[in-house]
Amino acid sequence: MRRACLFTGLALLPLGLIASDMGMTGHMVAHMTAVAVAAPLIAFGISGTRADPAMRLPHIVAPMAMMLVELATVWLWHLPTLRAAAHGSWMVMAIEQACFLVAGLLLWSSVLHAPQRIAGIGALLLTSMHMTLLGVLIGLSPRPLYVHHGTYFGLDVLADQQLGGVIMLVIGGASYMIGGLVLLAGLLKAREDAPA
Incomplete structure (x- = not known):
């Protein structure tokens, strides 16, 4: 299962790069592919291995810190x-996509290994909120x-941008x-199964 997730996540990355040069709609498809689809699949695929950043740097790759890294990455790359x-x-676009992938991978990896699951839940829900807000804007x-x-x-330029915002709102959120x-x-479920 983990290997299938890893290979699926890696296989999606070139599709995002192809889409990224197709206006705002393609741009958002590319970003959401990297940060919200490929990153969680890859994070799950490498979970518990030597490639897992949360296993290697548990004091740095923590849910709330990585949520802030992901937030800064997403919002900064959307400055005009x-x-x-x-x-x-193409080079700057590849760097942009790599930033999205790394930020997403760090967040999802931290969430999968959070000692306090509630911190992981909070980080994902806060990320959902800021993705939704940017998509709406x-x-x-x-x-x-x-x-x-x-x-x-x-589509004309404005309609293309609006569709891109909807894609971010729906997929990212x-x-x-x-x-x-x-x-x-x-x-x-873990609390229900715990002995009283």
Whole structure:
């Protein structure tokens, strides 16, 4: 099971890179593929191995700290200046995608190994909230926030941006919310099974 998750997560990464040059919609598909789909699969796949960052650096790779790293990564790369740099250069875009993958991997790895499961649950739920907020801000903006050349998927620039915001809102928000709820269910089950 772990090996299948690892290979699936790794296989999704090139698809994200291909999509990333297709306007704001493709950009969001690429980011969500890296941070909210591939990262948790890879983190689960390497969990408990020497490649697991939370096992190697447990005092640094902690849920709340990694939630802040992920938050800073996501919000900084969505500043218009950095977004324009990534849109204009494949190298910058690859660095951007790597940042998203690493931030997501660190967060998910920390959550899977949190000594206090409630910290992992809180980190995922807070991440879900900030992903949702950024998706809403991008999706509901009355004007284009980012410069893109050409149209994609038959959409004008503003509609493309709005669809990108919806993708972030749905995939990003859902991935972390579901992860938090799965951890919460595990915590509740462990308490039920504990002797009185």
